[in-house]
Amino acid sequence: MKVNRKILTASVLTAVLLAACGNNEGNNTEANENAAGNTNNAAENTNNESNIENETNETNENEAEETNEAENEAGEETASETELDGELIVYSSRNEIFTDALLDKFEEDTGVEVRALHEAEPLQIQEEAGNVQADIFISNDIGGLEYLNQEGLLEESDPENIETIDEQFRADNNEWFALSTRARGFIYNKDMIEEEEVPSRMEDLLDDSYAEVENGYAITRGGNGGMIGNVSALRHEWGDERTEEWINSIQENAAGIYEGHGDIRRAVGEGTHAFGLVNNYYYHQQLEEPSDNNVGFVYADQGEGEMGAIANAAGVGLVADGPNPENAQAFLDWVLEEENQLEFVGESLEVPINPELDPPFEEAVPFSELQVQDMPLRELGNYFEDTRQLIEDAGLDLELR
Amino acid sequence: MSRKKEEEKNHRTQEGNFQFLQKRWRSIWNGNPPGMVLLTIGLITGILMSVPLVYVIIRSLAAGRDSWARLIGDRIPGLMWNTLSLTFAVTAFAIVIGVSLAWLVIRTDIPGRKVWQWLLAIPLVIPPYVGAVTYIIVFGPSGWMRDLWNGGVLNVFGDYPIQIYSFWGVFFVMTMFTYPYVFLIASASLRKMNRNYEEVARSQGMTTSQIFWKVNLPLLRPAIGAGAILISLYVLSDFGAIAMMRYVTFTAAIYYQRAGFDIPSASVLSLVLIVLTVIILWIESYSRRKNKFYQTSNTFRPPEILKLGRWKPLALIYVISVFTMAVVLPIFVLVYWTVVGAEAGAIDASFFEYAWNSVKVSGIAAVLCMLLALPLIYLKSRHPSFISSGIDKLSYTGYALPGVIVALGMVFIFNNHIPVLYNTFYMIAIAFVVRFLPQAMQAGEASLSLVSPRMDEAARSLGYPAWKVMLKVTLPSILPGVLAGGALVFVSSIKELPATLMLRPPGFDTLAVRVYYNASEAIYHQAAPGALLIVLVSIIPLHYLLKRY
Numbered sequence: 046m047k048v049n050r051k052i053l054t055a056s057v058l059t060a061v062l063l064a065a066c067g068n069n070e071g072n073n074t075e076a077n078e079n080a081a082g083n084t085n086n087a088a089e090n091t092n093n094e095s096n097i098e099n100e101t102n103e104t105n106e107n108e109a110e111e112t113n114e115a116e117n118e119a120g121e122e123t124a125s126e127t128e129l130d131g132e133l134i135v136y137s138s139r140n141e142i143f144t145d146a147l148l149d150k151f152e153e154d155t156g157v158e159v160r161a162l163h164e165a166e167p168l169q170i171q172e173e174a175g176n177v178q179a180d181i182f183i184s185n186d187i188g189g190l191e192y193l194n195q196e197g198l199l200e201e202s203d204p205e206n207i208e209t210i211d212e213q214f215r216a217d218n219n220e221w222f223a224l225s226t227r228a229r230g231f232i233y234n235k236d237m238i239e240e241e242e243v244p245s246r247m248e249d250l251l252d253d254s255y256a257e258v259e260n261g262y263a264i265t266r267g268g269n270g271g272m273i274g275n276v277s278a279l280r281h282e283w284g285d286e287r288t289e290e291w292i293n294s295i296q297e298n299a300a301g302i303y304e305g306h307g308d309i310r311r312a313v314g315e316g317t318h319a320f321g322l323v324n325n326y327y328y329h330q331q332l333e334e335p336s337d338n339n340v341g342f343v344y345a346d347q348g349e350g351e352m353g354a355i356a357n358a359a360g361v362g363l364v365a366d367g368p369n370p371e372n373a374q375a376f377l378d379w380v381l382e383e384e385n386q387l388e389f390v391g392e393s394l395e396v397p398i399n400p401e402l403d404p405p406f407e408e409a410v411p412f413s414e415l416q417v418q419d420m421p422l423r424e425l426g427n428y429f430e431d432t433r434q435l436i437e438d439a440g441l442d443l444e445l446r
Numbered sequence: 447m448s449r450k451k452e453e454e455k456n457h458r459t460q461e462g463n464f465q466f467l468q469k470r471w472r473s474i475w476n477g478n479p480p481g482m483v484l485l486t487i488g489l490i491t492g493i494l495m496s497v498p499l500v501y502v503i504i505r506s507l508a509a510g511r512d513s514w515a516r517l518i519g520d521r522i523p524g525l526m527w528n529t530l531s532l533t534f535a536v537t538a539f540a541i542v543i544g545v546s547l548a549w550l551v552i553r554t555d556i557p558g559r560k561v562w563q564w565l566l567a568i569p570l571v572i573p574p575y576v577g578a579v580t581y582i583i584v585f586g587p588s589g590w591m592r593d594l595w596n597g598g599v600l601n602v603f604g605d606y607p608i609q610i611y612s613f614w615g616v617f618f619v620m621t622m623f624t625y626p627y628v629f630l631i632a633s634a635s636l637r638k639m640n641r642n643y644e645e646v647a648r649s650q651g652m653t654t655s656q657i658f659w660k661v662n663l664p665l666l667r668p669a670i671g672a673g674a675i676l677i678s679l680y681v682l683s684d685f686g687a688i689a690m691m692r693y694v695t696f697t698a699a700i701y702y703q704r705a706g707f708d709i710p711s712a713s714v715l716s717l718v719l720i721v722l723t724v725i726i727l728w729i730e731s732y733s734r735r736k737n738k739f740y741q742t743s744n745t746f747r748p749p750e751i752l753k754l755g756r757w758k759p760l761a762l763i764y765v766i767s768v769f770t771m772a773v774v775l776p777i778f779v780l781v782y783w784t785v786v787g788a789e790a791g792a793i794d795a796s797f798f799e800y801a802w803n804s805v806k807v808s809g810i811a812a813v814l815c816m817l818l819a820l821p822l823i824y825l826k827s828r829h830p831s832f833i834s835s836g837i838d839k840l841s842y843t844g845y846a847l848p849g850v851i852v853a854l855g856m857v858f859i860f861n862n863h864i865p866v867l868y869n870t871f872y873m874i875a876i877a878f879v880v881r882f883l884p885q886a887m888q889a890g891e892a893s894l895s896l897v898s899p900r901m902d903e904a905a906r907s908l909g910y911p912a913w914k915v916m917l918k919v920t921l922p923s924i925l926p927g928v929l930a931g932g933a934l935v936f937v938s939s940i941k942e943l944p945a946t947l948m949l950r951p952p953g954f955d956t957l958a959v960r961v962y963y964n965a966s967e968a969i970y971h972q973a974a975p976g977a978l979l980i981v982l983v984s985i986i987p988l989h990y991l992l993k994r995y
Contacts, residue, residue: 134952135952142967161952168706171707307968437711443525
């Protein structure tokens, strides 16, 4: 016991020393925490019950956070912003063109240095569970976020302004919340094909005749987050057997299989393919191009009695035990401010989830006017793993053409 | 009493054993064992170089029967076909282009033959992924050629016919940027070819073409073989060009599997790729043993230069068109888009940050390689034995293997065992060391072989300890070679793409990564300045490379 205490005091001292030596680096904030944790431990040690120790430690930390928050609320936003320091590690599966402006703005507003890893996939966070690197995960697919949540890799949060996001678009304890939505459909080149000839339902793609459309159609590789969500939704609707048939059919019949949706909108715009399966906002993006922009869009499954368009959303998850928890909390609060919700949508031209906000692309069809598949988005998390398996079995994850 | 005797006896046998071991040890090293420190450093380096490989093998064997069964069933045959057909086609075509060009510029009176000899080696400095970008810009579905085609009279022949995203697209790009390997090696050996053989053949009534097929070509076989090995290893390992042209080989598949963090599948595919690589290396050593050609040196006369006559214009057109496709076109495209980019402000603070990041990791890698190469080459040349040649071979593992496999191994190791360095840029630098250390070793070895061991011995006999000899006597005399090796490592590192992509920590992008990202998003004006800079930096060691062949 005595030796133990010595080590404890020594570590407390060094930790305090480290913390005193300026707060520039993320490491130091960790040290800070350690210091706090250790003092708690030391205090608890007199009662020595190691199990209880941990628990009280946690509650103490929570309390500390709460008081922190209370202070922040009291002391106006500007005060809280000047207090922040250090860095924030963001993993993002979203295209970096859409996220860079958002992250730059956060840096500007708060002084926190953001280090982003783009094109990160959810399983990287799982692989790093023993050596957590990321604070925040920005995802294009709710399935990935909810999957991580179910694996216990995300942490609950209670950010300000969370009530602006409808409950169906966030996790039970706000481990993640979505900020913008998208619906699946077909972008088509108006010079090449009439709207009536473009498929109007997902199941139309089971029909081999679409292989014979001039220049054919385009899909993404099965490893793409949007495609994973698409397949999960179909499994929910149809079951595995028919979905497998659908995967085989598009794999067989598609004239182009691309790495990302951006490639598809460009390819359809320039006439390489007649139409392509994408999210609606890629249509908005292609319309804004200076050339090759004579494109139209068909929302899938809008007829009476049909399943409705497959929806998905992009959002933010709080990674458990990340290196910079304070900055991560601050980021969640910040991103829920209305102007930043719009900044999150940014150049993607998606539709914000908060109904109070005007979509940045004015002609965007609001979700209320669409017939959307009636599946809570978080369901996607239950399908995530098996969907990847299904896609891999079909070989669509590695197919490019 | 008896106990004491026993003890004595034990002691004696122990001493005997020890003496025996010592003797053995000395005989292994031919009476000249290296110092313990030197040996330990060498041993550790060698082992470290092969750790990623070992790790990948272990992970793939542990992947479980399911993963294997699934992959062997559907995936591996398809990938195998994609990979092998491309490797074979590129290698074969590159040999044809490389040998024919070499023969034209070395053995014929083609105008400007001296200048062509190095102009035609320039594609070596253009990384294939940069070449691929330029070809997509020119020949892609919305490229310059399409506009030319649709705007001109050509469209009476139907729609724009070129499909750059196809097997033939990848094939063409890879060939254009790898043929110099064969070209350089074949040129060197054509230059050394003795004229006597040809004259004998001619006196027997053979025509020029018969001489080429029956005399020149067989003598060129070792050179062609060496070039073919280099090219096929290159095609097996390339990621950038292949990914940009939307083709999927083993390397690309491993990259995508790792990006989705499907580690078992990635390891299984890696093991197959490792086996393919080993087979090619084995073919190389086998053919080297089989084909030994001796040239008599005492009656050497430089080869005669043939008159092309009426074939001259045709040969010139051929040489010029290869040069245009492989050098002029890519450079022109890069310069054009760099100018566009510069006007649009693409060369901004973040551009210099990426450039600095590239320089930083490549610089660290170059310095580490120079330091680590020293003990290894010293051990190999001054203390030859099976141990030192084993260490030498071990340190080539990372060099022979594709970058994706090295990176895959590094992810495992650092994430699970060295978390402090995981997700730092040091990890990239270390990957570069594993991949490119042999380049520094080769350059150093070449210089060291010119320094007589007598010099070391003299210094040691005058009382310097071994380490002091190395620092004060050997190092100064081989410094130019070591520095050249460092430069080679630096340039290879700047160009390197797959390992950098897989290992970069959050917020740390290099020029190569930016070029890849911007090109795949079709933001060419931002991709071009970085690509052009990489090409310019790569020209630095070209002089050295040309001298080596």
